[in-house]
Amino acid sequence: MNAILETTNLTKTYQSGASELTVLDAVNISIPPGSTAAIIGPSGSGKTTLLGLCAGLDRASSGIVRLDGMDITDLDEGQRAKLRRESIGFIFQDFQLMPNLTAIENVVIPAELQGKKGSETSARAAQLLKRVGLGSRMKHYPKQLSGGEQQRVAIARAFIHEPKILFADEPTGNLDEESSKLIEEMLFEINKELDTTLVIVTHDNELAKKTQHIIQLKGGKLISG
């Protein structure tokens, strides 16, 4: 089976004064479509850097990232933005909702950035918010929602445009145990329903164990995965 996400000798270095700092060192991973994967490792191991490079948020120093069969390494910023807009979903540790938009307005952003609007998009957003248990809080602003509720809005936003792959950066990192459990369940359920590939960066080994593939990093090198 072809991988939806594949990296070959992916390396990221930063110039630090006269010396060069390697934060990701020739990492090779391959994630099949529709599967779930967790990137784990201690702080500073290069987890977020790997996620950023795979999601087209940053440029590699060397190596190749292939997403859905396409080499994204040399894409310019406009092409990367198009890729993110059409094929990728994101969930962040700190939710990253627009404070000046209501829950439903936040959810429809990715679809609208694609130029989709109208009743169909709104209905889909409303359906997703109901799916995450926020059907009665669609018109609420982020500051009127708890952390768990904000992350549920972020989940709905991540799925609105039915991305091929969803990247989640510590999605439960800012939440209590109960909320974390709920978010995890929702994430895996919706992922399954929509047949999306899920890549999670986490410190939580329990969460990682729930995924099909575990990619372990240490000091920028791939230990296992």
Added chain:
Amino acid sequence: MAYRDSRAAKLKLALFSASIIFGVAALVVIGSLRYNLNDSVKSQSKSLLGADLQLSARKEFSKEANDLTAQIGGDQAKEISFSTMMTVGENPQPRLVSIRAIEPGFPFYGTVATTPADAWQSVHSNAKGGVLVEESFLLSMQSKIGDMVKIGKLELPIIGTLDQAPPSSSGFAGMNPTVVTSFDTIRGSELLSSKSLSFHSTYFKLPALTADMQISDEFQAAFDAERLRSVTATQRSERIEKTINNLYLFLNLIGFSSLFLGGIGIAGAIHIHISERLTSVATLRCLGCTSAKAFAIYFIQGVFMGALGTLLGLISGCGLIAVAAYFAQSLPGVIPFDITIEPVFTEIVKAAGIGFIISVCFALLPLLKLRKISPLAALRNEGAELESGQKSGFRDPLRWLIILTLAATAFLLAWLDNRELGRGLATARGYVSFLAVTFGLLLSCGLFLRWVLKLCVRPSWPITIRQGFSALYRPNNQTSIFMLSIGLGVFFLFTLIFTQNVLLQWLSPDRLADTPNIFMVDIPPEDTSKARETIQKAGSTPLADAPIIQLRLTSIKGKSVDEIFREQAEQKKQFNNTNKKEEGQIPKWVLRRSFRSTFRSELSDTEELVSGEWIGTYDASTATPSLLIPISMEAEIAANLGVNVGDTLTMEIEGFGEEINLKIASLRKVDWRSMNLNFFIVLPQGAVDDYVAFNILTAHSASPETRAELQQAMFAKWPSVSVIDLSLILKTVQSVLDAAGKAIQAMALFTIITGSIVLISTLLSGRKIRTKEIVLLRTLGASQGQIARILAIEYTLLASIATIAGTGLAAIATALLSSFLFENEAYTFPWSQLLIGASSVIVITVTLGMLLSRGIANTPPMHALKAG
């Protein structure tokens, strides 16, 4: 700790402190210039008048007046001045000029500078007489020294040009070109006898150690009795100082507004700065830092910002004064006396104190919230915490204490400027009210427009537009600061531009298309119909003519004017002793003036009867000596005189030595703005028809060519008739208005620069929030084009709202002025100026915003992950 905390934001804090630089600089510049001007006027008060005392009258001094001048003693010099037509050299075109015929010896103080240098002496010593003219006049007449001028039948050579004319106390000097000649030349001619409108003065150089004011007070009653206007060197300098001070108060208001706006800029910047530091503050609190200590960290930063801004403002102010001094030196003659332009220490100290107090007070307003930051905020959402602090702010007594301090500072500034409690309080009240109303209106307009925009937004609109609109409501959006920084500058600048436009329109010669634009004064009564024919032959249209009777008050309601003068002088002494305001006194100028009146049977188009009965005719043949002549009086002058319908007056017919008894039959409202012939007193036809001094005739002349032809034709037949071309006077007024407008616009520039600095610091302080939003949108796939559109829409909306509010207020102010000036007359509102100006402000603001946001659109989306 305050220093360590500020290290990362050093440049930003320095920029915030720049907000008050130009406000402080404005106070230093305006204050120092006023001091310099007043100082120069005081030290050169005698040179400004050229004498210790000037007595003047609108007719030749009587025997009693001459006795009085002999009694005063000292060195004396006489002057006769009047307006007349004059031709130069071969040029047949006459020009209206102001002739000043002066005795040698004057000025007693100061100098008259001429080319050649001895021309002033030659005017008096030349057996054939001679004149001195302004160089610009000589050039405009394409003439040269040595050419002959013709005034009436008198022909005189041009002996030289005036580089510095003899001092004059006339406020209207400069309307016409000045021509100076010797007193004997005019007195010996027939010219004077034909001039009905002439001014006669005697200048005095009093013996040493004689105080001019003492002489003025001692002889005041005698001056009043002889209807002589007296001006001492001290009074002259006091009047100039008063004018300078009034101008200063107006300009200082602009400077103060600029400083206040800068203060608001500092408050906004500090608000954002501490919002970004909220977690740090809460963390410090968690670590055991007291709220007072946390507050002190940022207060010290605020004090430092205020001190830095004030210091830079003082340096800029002193620098601008040096520039002004350079220009004053490079352009001699612009100011009619020597002046040393330099920074004044007391003004620097005053500006420093006020600038520092205002900046610290404004910095304190947002800082007060820090006292209420809970250590828990370190674990919670920072935005929510700061907002909850804001809500309770209005109940905070410290906040009100700071607001009171700000108001007290405004009062202090006004008091320091006036040194008089009552006037200081009135000025301060004016300042504070102006700021409160302007700022309040701008903010209200902003809120209203934001509300309207919110109603307009439709969910169906593209995300780029909706996101741009929603930016107006984001937390810490600073829309209000935008409103003030752009709105206030726009309001000041556009009000000045629009007002100038409206005034220039009002003064435009084109406006006189169907109204008189030529006034002919001193037409012999018997020649009126011939004059009308001459006007028609010269291609112009004769309009109204009026016979002029020159009247002077001798008694009001049975009380003689001399008695009134004496009573009022007594009252004034009492007022001075008790410090009470002089109320109910008849102004001296009204009692002393010569009322140029007319007689006619009907009301004119520019008059409206407000009370009494209009009586248009009077049968002198059947009148008995005790019968009073019914007159109509202008309502305001009647109020000045304290008379009403039914009251009686006695007036002397000047030139005839006869007295007539009058009864006020009606009061009229007169539209003085019209160019028609208007009068304070109108008598009925038949009452004084034999006492006409001269006639005034008005005409409309369509082009400069026909006006020139008319002037030539009139000069050829009646050389002593003054032909006043209104369009030339309007041009002079326009140029004065232009110059004044430029000076005021230069002051408004301080506010505009401050507004721009506040705008830039506001844009920079909001950068973090914008970056966060934009990075998220980029992460979610927004293209750079979409990001640019969102930013452009946000800036366009902000700039548009602020500009609309500012221009709206300016347009209202202009419309009010226009409706007063033009009443029912059509005028063109400067729409094109408004549209061009408003669009320019919006384009500049959006460009500035986009430039300052350049880095935002390029921030890597990775920041969205790293931020977490």
